[in-house]
Amino acid sequence: MRIVAPLIVFASLILSGCSAPATPADSSDTSESVSVRMTPSGIGFEPAKLTLAKGTKVCFINEDPEARWPASNIHPTHEIFPEFDPKTVVRAGETWCFTFTKPGIWHYHDHLFPEFTGTINIE
Numbered sequence: 001m002r003i004v005a006p007l008i009v010f011a012s013l014i015l016s017g018c019s020a021p022a023t024p025a026d027s028s029d030t031s032e033s034v035s036v037r038m039t040p041s042g043i044g045f046e047p048a049k050l051t052l053a054k055g056t057k058v059c060f061i062n063e064d065p066e067a068r069w070p071a072s073n074i075h076p077t078h079e080i081f082p083e084f085d086p087k088t089v090v091r092a093g094e095t096w097c098f099t100f101t102k103p104g105i106w107h108y109h110d111h112l113f114p115e116f117t118g119t120i121n122i123e
Ligand SMILES: [Cu+2]
Pocket: 071, 074, 075, 076, 077, 078, 109, 110, 111, 112, 114
């Protein structure tokens, strides 16, 4: 029975490693974070207008059962601020975040539903 004790210690080390809490992916990001909900309402983006400090991360949360696609104006090229574009859809239930490091008044829209618009003013 001498060999059993080290095995138990080894097994408990493995188990305790597995039960360690998961670290959030963006835990090292210390910047301010703001959420914009993408809803199926007639507004589309809630809030649709924001004034934020430079360096603020904006997370677009898709609460719409449809895919959504927040992107810089101008539709359809998004050339005013091309980096402000996930370059693909944000599926239902997913979130896309973008950190605004350029001051300016950034108008945007939903590439799939261009009637939905918003403005982010970075000071
Ligand atoms: Cu567009």
